Amino acid sequence: MTVTIALGRAALLAATAMILPGNALADFDYVAGISATGTAEGAETVSGTVFHDLSRDGGFQADEPGVAGVMVSNGRDVVVTDADGTYELPTYENMTVMIVEPAAYDVPTDRNGVPQFFRHHLPEGTPEDLRYGGLEPTGPLPETIDFPLVRTGPTDAFSCVMMGDTQPYSNTEIGYVRDATLDSILAEDLSDAECMVMLGDVMGDDLSLLPRFMSLFSSVGLPQYYVHGNHDFDFDASTDEHSADSWRQIYGPNYYAFEIGEATFIALDNVVYPCGPQDDGPGGRDACTDPEQTVYNGRVTDRQMEWLAGILENTPEDRLIVMLHHIPFVSFIDSNTGRHQTDNLADIHEMLAGRPAVSFSGHTHTLEYLDAGEWYQGWEEQVGVTRLPFPHVVGGAPSGNWFFGDMGFDGTPLSFARGGTPPGYMMVRFDGAEFTVDFRAAGMPSDRQMGLAFNTPGFRDWFTTLMDWTETRDDEDEEAAGISGTPPVTVNDLPDTRLLTPADIDGTTWLTANVWNGGRTTEVFAQIGDGPRMPMRRSQSGEGEDVLTGAEYADPFSVPRQMTVGRYGWESTQGDPRAQGFELWQGSDFGPAKPQSAEAWMVADQSPHLWRLEMPADLPSGTHVARVTAVQPDGREWTDYIVFEMRPERPFPYWDDTLWQDAAN
Template structure:
């Protein structure tokens, strides 16, 4: 593995000699005309390109040169500008960085970065022009969270295989790539690479180096595979800022917050981002749960176009942050908590293909999202794993009842990616109009029923716990923030009928579903 790390460090950039002045680093961003990731004599430098050391952000001069402060553990990265591409590895991982760790990573249970030696005299970043339309899509994977190769295979068969051939321009994993075993990064990367598009990654609390005694060293294996855990890049009219907002405390626990260095990085980078661009913050834990989010809010709230996305909770939700969350902009900030690839940690009965149902604790199926941009505007579409694209809700209604019981029967609808800005309506027998349903956050009925299997799975047969046969036991159900309710009308005639549901989300996307029931 050390051979891999050293090969990468010295193959992606020109490292011309070594510098003995260790207080600054410098290099060139250049147009890699022949795509060999080595700066040849005829390849010009590129001006006005942002380069960072994770705190300061500078721009290249007319010759493509840059200079930044350095310390004994610094990750330098070029911020990919719109209209350019950075090299990617065989695993489709962007190679936009250089790690300066003269002594390498501290020893932990998983291998970090090998010693990089003295600071190179020149750290040169290659870029190549590429066409970028203002309209493009991105795949968002939340929490694949694989425990061992069995669950790596679940990720591949449940989600990755159906994404092959996507029109998305790149993908982003929102942290918890693995479940406490960074040694599996390589296996996950090799599988996700089969989708065939560049893939960016975010640090999650389950991606940490076990045994690290300082937050600074909690992401050493992550850095070996993916580079700095805080970075930025641009595509079209969108500036993406990826932030590690998992902070490990000396007692081995973690909390969600940003460091002063990260806040400085965002502040310094935004000075170079025009007001007409959409700024998208990407992180693992929800922004609204981060302790010092107000410092970030203050940097963003005067900008007209902002959005943020996270994973972590194993539920799906839209939060429209206003003053009660510390956001004081003219309109609420939209934060989207994405669905998880692993659902509820790959828990549940297995289907005919051997994959657990993995329903999330809010009743939404496991899956991913497709984030589509048009200039500085965006929309989100949820995609349930291995299900049709229009599978967007579950309807709960008794299949059969006598006429007298329908008067007090509630229609319950879980619109998986619904929000407070969605409308949900129903149409019942004998009516041509649509009746609005009310948003009533509550538990999902199916999840509540599945949770009752918990004690059953504690039982044993011939000394083997049934959970080993039928799947891991689910966590307790959680409140779903996308449940709608309404009352059935009176006097439904006897017979077989169809209940129709339609929903329109904040982006104007409309979905429908039906449920058949009988009045006996």
């Protein structure tokens, strides 16, 4: 079958779903839908049964028993099934009737592993034309909506694959996610894995790519739980009520909950688009009241807050609450920006008080393990909180720095993110109400957990020169600013940072360790040769201070890779005009031009997981090896090494033909 460009977006979505084959590696052995019978047009309530699907066909049959104690919701109200598995809920327009998959049971999935636990109700469909189709008319309310389950047995210890923004804007970028992150996940031991969670911005504005994406990730063989993000909504929706309608049609609900083991996972949609006067406030939220702008804001809607209260009311207080959402509740990188954090976080913290809990989010493309007790300047003003009552984890991004960067070993962008983290994902392990988070750098061995480098006076001079030029380039048109399209320096001009001289030591040189998954309670030590084990100091203490930024706090491991990007210069005589330089986002051009830096805001000149050790003044001349070890509170530890030299002076860096030119030789 051939799909031509003449197809409309809605038709393209349908055609893509038809031509994509099912998963060739995984076998989802319980594929079924939701059972709905009869019609109850105009009914004020909806009812049905949650049942044990002995026939495994999704249909409710007379000999199949009901399952008691299962939460059922209409997206606002929450009830629990009776002893015979029955429930009844009030109805309203544009609701999703759904269950909370109970621990020790599975709901069916579709052929891509997307869990089937819901039925939308919007009789006439989305009331406006949307480019990705919106929600199709569901017709009258069924007389009954019955939800199938199969018994699997209790699971205490398990793991989940989690990741932040995959965010492909094109089929090319889907290939990058496939060849880096997906390949790495398939190499994992997933024998105890129970779920795969995408923490929003699954797409990059083009929802027609979603069917292909779901098909690719079905190869992992895990149920695919997706969170709705600010690049997953309908940009042409006129109200927030319908801004997730195309997502709901293609994937499923934009908020929901499920249980595994002793954990209750609660997926929120905390992206309000378009935002309005209710969202007005500091940190960029004034844009919500500007009639000339159409923007989003981070907030959990009143309906979801009512639903969340109902979920918690019916959840035992000793269960671990795992909050899943796209925009962080709070973050380090955007601590002073309101729209990129969650307005009503103080209310959510109050609702979760006394419970074991953890928050996982995406959005910022940074990896941040913000531990209980940590806080940064800006949080109180922006969202009304200070010290965190439980860990908040911002989950990095398989897309890294939005795919910006030169190609790495596997032919995918070496796209280090703003905090210096490479593209990757998390393996989160649960045991009862306890959990641990491990980060995986895509394409790297699982024990590669840090980047080691030296912050030297030469690095800081180089960084300052290039950053000044980059900021001028970004702020103004090059011609108007009077700057050249050629940067003043490139990575070729950076003095070898692993070769130190007495002048470097006198001018202050730090050994730096960017421990990507490090946090407030991580201890990091350095040992030079057979010398003593010396504690390294985290550059941010997390005690209410502002974000520290600039050359002194930059990550010298990732920054050189961010500030000279050769892809700008890719140019051909016979290639596609759009293949010159490279494209990002919605077709933005970067080149063809001289190799130069990423945009200034993308550079890792601040990080919550950078540790430093000032180099001692008594190092003898010669070759040295520094060993750096990061230790987590539960005893997990990782070690890496860096070889460096101490020399009396910096040697000439290029080919030296002096002796060749000497006639005596």
